[in-house]
Amino acid sequence: MTSPERKPMKGGSGIPSGGRSPFNWRSLFEPFRPRREGTMPAGLIIVVMVLALCVAGLFDADSTLRKSNAKGDGWRNEIAKTVASVTDTLHINFFRNSIDDALGKNQGTKIDVEELLRRQVEAESAASAEAARKVPVLPAPTPATPMKIWVGGDSITQTFGTSFQRITQSTGIFTPTLDYHVSTGLSRPDYYNWPEHLVKDVLPANPSILVIMFGANDGQNMIGADGKVLVRASEPWMAEYRRRVAATMDLLKSPDNQRITIWCGPPPMGPGTKTRGMDLMSYIYWSEAQSRPWIQYFDTWPFFSDSSLAFSANLPNADGVVRGMRQKDNVHLSTVGGDRLSWAVIDRIGKLVNLKAGNVTPPAAQAPPASVVERTEIPPSMPGAE
Amino acid sequence: MLFPTVDFAVFFLVVFTGSWLLRPYKIAWRWFILASSCVFYGWWDWNYLMLLFLSIGINWFLGLAVFRSLTPEGERTDASRWIVRIAVVVNLGILGYFKYFDFFVSTIADKMRSIGISVDAPILNIILPIGISFFTFQAISYVIDIGRGQWRKPLTLLDFAVYLSFFAHLVAGPIVRASEFAPQLDELPDPRYVRSAEAFMLIFRGMFKKVVISSFLAVQIVDPVFANPNAYGPMAVLWAIYAYAIQIYADFSGYTDIAIGVALLLGIRFPQNFDSPYIALSLQDFWSRWHMTLSRWLRDYLYIPLGGNRGSKAMTYRNLFLVMIIGGLWHGANWTFVVWGAIHGSYLVAERIVKAKWKGHELGLPPLLVKAMQWFLVFNVVCLAWVFFRATSVDEAFTLLGRLFASSGSAAGVSLLLVFVIVASIASQFVPQRFPQKAEVWFATWAPALQIAALAGGLVLVDALGPEGIAPFIYFQF
Numbered sequence: 001m002t003s004p005e006r007k008p009m010k011g012g013s014g015i016p017s018g019g020r021s022p023f024n025w026r027s028l029f030e031p032f033r034p035r036r037e038g039t040m041p042a043g044l045i046i047v048v049m050v051l052a053l054c055v056a057g058l059f060d061a062d063s064t065l066r067k068s069n070a071k072g073d074g075w076r077n078e079i080a081k082t083v084a085s086v087t088d089t090l091h092i093n094f095f096r097n098s099i100d101d102a103l104g105k106n107q108g109t110k111i112d113v114e115e116l117l118r119r120q121v122e123a124e125s126a127a128s129a130e131a132a133r134k135v136p137v138l139p140a141p142t143p144a145t146p147m148k149i150w151v152g153g154d155s156i157t158q159t160f161g162t163s164f165q166r167i168t169q170s171t172g173i174f175t176p177t178l179d180y181h182v183s184t185g186l187s188r189p190d191y192y193n194w195p196e197h198l199v200k201d202v203l204p205a206n207p208s209i210l211v212i213m214f215g216a217n218d219g220q221n222m223i224g225a226d227g228k229v230l231v232r233a234s235e236p237w238m239a240e241y242r243r244r245v246a247a248t249m250d251l252l253k254s255p256d257n258q259r260i261t262i263w264c265g266p267p268p269m270g271p272g273t274k275t276r277g278m279d280l281m282s283y284i285y286w287s288e289a290q291s292r293p294w295i296q297y298f299d300t301w302p303f304f305s306d307s308s309l310a311f312s313a314n315l316p317n318a319d320g321v322v323r324g325m326r327q328k329d330n331v332h333l334s335t336v337g338g339d340r341l342s343w344a345v346i347d348r349i350g351k352l353v354n355l356k357a358g359n360v361t362p363p364a365a366q367a368p369p370a371s372v373v374e375r376t377e378i379p380p381s382m383p384g385a386e
Numbered sequence: 387m388l389f390p391t392v393d394f395a396v397f398f399l400v401v402f403t404g405s406w407l408l409r410p411y412k413i414a415w416r417w418f419i420l421a422s423s424c425v426f427y428g429w430w431d432w433n434y435l436m437l438l439f440l441s442i443g444i445n446w447f448l449g450l451a452v453f454r455s456l457t458p459e460g461e462r463t464d465a466s467r468w469i470v471r472i473a474v475v476v477n478l479g480i481l482g483y484f485k486y487f488d489f490f491v492s493t494i495a496d497k498m499r500s501i502g503i504s505v506d507a508p509i510l511n512i513i514l515p516i517g518i519s520f521f522t523f524q525a526i527s528y529v530i531d532i533g534r535g536q537w538r539k540p541l542t543l544l545d546f547a548v549y550l551s552f553f554a555h556l557v558a559g560p561i562v563r564a565s566e567f568a569p570q571l572d573e574l575p576d577p578r579y580v581r582s583a584e585a586f587m588l589i590f591r592g593m594f595k596k597v598v599i600s601s602f603l604a605v606q607i608v609d610p611v612f613a614n615p616n617a618y619g620p621m622a623v624l625w626a627i628y629a630y631a632i633q634i635y636a637d638f639s640g641y642t643d644i645a646i647g648v649a650l651l652l653g654i655r656f657p658q659n660f661d662s663p664y665i666a667l668s669l670q671d672f673w674s675r676w677h678m679t680l681s682r683w684l685r686d687y688l689y690i691p692l693g694g695n696r697g698s699k700a701m702t703y704r705n706l707f708l709v710m711i712i713g714g715l716w717h718g719a720n721w722t723f724v725v726w727g728a729i730h731g732s733y734l735v736a737e738r739i740v741k742a743k744w745k746g747h748e749l750g751l752p753p754l755l756v757k758a759m760q761w762f763l764v765f766n767v768v769c770l771a772w773v774f775f776r777a778t779s780v781d782e783a784f785t786l787l788g789r790l791f792a793s794s795g796s797a798a799g800v801s802l803l804l805v806f807v808i809v810a811s812i813a814s815q816f817v818p819q820r821f822p823q824k825a826e827v828w829f830a831t832w833a834p835a836l837q838i839a840a841l842a843g844g845l846v847l848v849d850a851l852g853p854e855g856i857a858p859f860i861y862f863q864f
Binding site: 055 | 392395399402403406577578579580581582583584605609610613614615616617651718720778779782785826827830831832833834835837838839841842843845846847849850851853
């Protein structure tokens with residue numbers, strides 16, 4: 001780093017050959033002859049770094065814009081849009097998009113929720129619409145006629161769903177299916193289109209009960225129907241998110257009113273996590289579920305918080321032993337937390353469907369204490385939830 | 387601010403330019419680097435800066451007090467010893483409050499519940515300031531080094547602030563000593579000879595390891611299997627354990643590579659932090675290759691003060707074991723880290739006993755086969771310990787290990803690509819250092835336009851192969 005034989009120069013020079021001669025652009029295209037092995041003048045390094053970042057920025061413009069849209073970068077988002085627009089015009093984004101295509105990434109879909117809803121509404125008769133104004137009455141499952149139950153959602157559903165699948169299987173009266181997709185939700189249909197997946201892949205299997213959980217990845221900006229960025233938690237954002245939630249809930253209605261969806265609100269997130277707005281999401285889910293009897297909102301919040309409804313990673317189960325309910329990231333549930341939520345949800349299902357033919361009595365070491373109950377009303381915000 | 391982001395790229399362009407323009411002006415350059423480091427750290431949360439400033443102020447003052455209490459010949463006095471002890475207690479007190487308070491309180495509460503006394507534990511849910519373990523260890527080493535008479539002149543407050551807060555090593559190391567860093571502040575590196583090829587290679591390699599390899603392994607198998615071990619069979623669990631060994635290496639050494647490369651572009655040389663750790667033939671060898679700056683910190687400021695290997699064999703074994711337990715706890719407040727340290731400590735002790743007993747004995751096997759067996763054993767012991775390092779609780783770690791002997795379970799996540807990535811990542815550590823060094827020298831002779839194209843292509847490739855968004859580095863939490 002230091003040069004014993006040369007006096008250090010003042011300032012950074014951008015001269016490829018190491019001298020103070022004027023900068024020559026043509027020298028950029030000639031093999032470089034470093035005076036010392038592996039070195040380059042600071043000035044030329046600036047040129048190399050700036051140009052390399054600019055070139056990479058142009059090729060990656062679409063990807064940068066996607067990330068910027070999601071984060072809500074403000075003025076940086078405007079720059080990202082401008083750059084993406086230029087690269088689109090010049091077709092520079094072709095290279096990166098080709099790589100994405102080859103890797104199967106960022107495959108957006110043209111099918112939107114409105115279109116799916118329109119098709120469903122057309123197929124419904126007036127009589128079935130009338131039936132859907134009541135909570136669906138499902139036949140009691142038995143070991144001989146088990147009930148199809150589907151559990152899915154984002155990465156939190158990974159642990160919860162695995163526990164739920166194992167526990168429902170052990171009751172002997174359910175045939176469970178687990179279907180989670182990490183980093184997904186309702187805010188980024190370009191990344192993963194849940195409504196489309198539900199209609200195309202989930203509902204055709206005709207599950208009687210769906211248990212669904214979203215929200216942990218949705219606390220980010222969205223692109224509205226008009227292509228504009230909606231800033232997280234702003235009024236337009238809430239209106240759009242509410243619209244998507246409502247539309248997804250409507251999609252889950254069965255024509256014969258023979259399907260119940262348990263829509264689980266997200267649990268509170270621990271300190272230090274970047275996951276935001278879980279209280280707001282819960283409020284939106286709960287309030288939209290109020291007018292849809294086929295959607296039963298399940299309030300997970302009290303099951304993962306202390307008596308004052310503040311986040312708590314360690315909680316006692318029914319046997320009084322305190323256990324870790326969350327993974328180290330304070331976002332995802334531990335296996336113990338997954339078991340706890342599973343038994344609570346099964347208990348809730350038991351209030352809607354006769355489950356007496358199955359083994360649905362939870363072990364005290366896995367179930368929440370009887371004192372933990374859902375809230376009757378969900379407020380739009382919780383102190384300390386942000 | 388995370389390294390592999392547009393924010394950091396723009397930040398670094400400004401810092402690089404400003405740094406080389408101001409380098410000849412010693413004071414102005416120091417203030418510029420200090421301000422840049424504050425911006426870098428404050429990007430997460432400006433409130434954390436207060437803690438950093440507090441650490442700088444306290445440790446600089448204590449360092450000065452220790453120096454003044456030494457004899458003119460630099461010999462220790464009772465006063466200097468006491469001030470060093472105070473410095474250690476203050477630093478560990480701050481670290482303990484942020485890192486271990488909740489752990490300590492909940493452990494006490496659990497113990498009391500187990501004997502029938504119900505207590506409402508005052509859990510504070512304290513947010514751990516990023517990098518606190520790293521800059522606290524650096525601060526402790528500075529005061530102790532002065533107390534030992536290894537520094538004949540304490541740093542000025544400005545120099546100490548630049549040393550402790552320097553953004554390249556601030557949040558996840560390497561743990562650089564003042565004796566390595568401070569002399570470089572007074573040197574004037576020649577702007578005509580910046581080691582760009584080595585730096586670019588390090589930065590690209592680090593980004594590839596972090597963004598592509600580490601993220602792929604996490605999403606493909608590590609996170610699903612560690613979250614729900616009961617859903618998986620022996621095949622998936624085994625590959626998940628191996629994958630985590632590679633993930634944590636790629637993540638942490640990737641960060642270090644970027645940090646060293648970034649500092650190198652500014653004319654600052656950091657010590658090496660990783661040296662192909664998974665080629666180690668003994669655990670002692672592993673610790674001379676893995677997180678090397680932490681290893682030597684533990685050796686110099688814990689193992690040797692405890693007596694090192696100067697006492698009886700039993701004392702040496704005790705010291706080794708204790709150092710590994712404390713090293714485990716340094717990573718976090720959880721019994722999983724204690725078990726992780728205990729596995730390493732026990733194996734290190736066992737290794738010494740076996741070596742002493744078998745000294746001079748020949749197995750009669752081909753040397754290559756013996757080496758292969760040693761490598762296999764050490765690698766798998768390290769992987770076994772990683773299970774506890776990664777698991778949420780000791781129970782969950784045992785559940786996962788139990789699944790290695792399960793008769794059924796899914797093998798989801800295991801694919802040819804996964805196996806290739808793991809095997810290739812291990813194999814790459816056996817590549818002699820001279821090959822990448824030759825590549826660096828060759829890269830430096832490319833036409834600048836070609837270098838620009840290669841760097842841009844590398845950035846696009848990393849972004850395309852990586853996931854949407856960058857997960858925080860694993861070692862940030864420590």
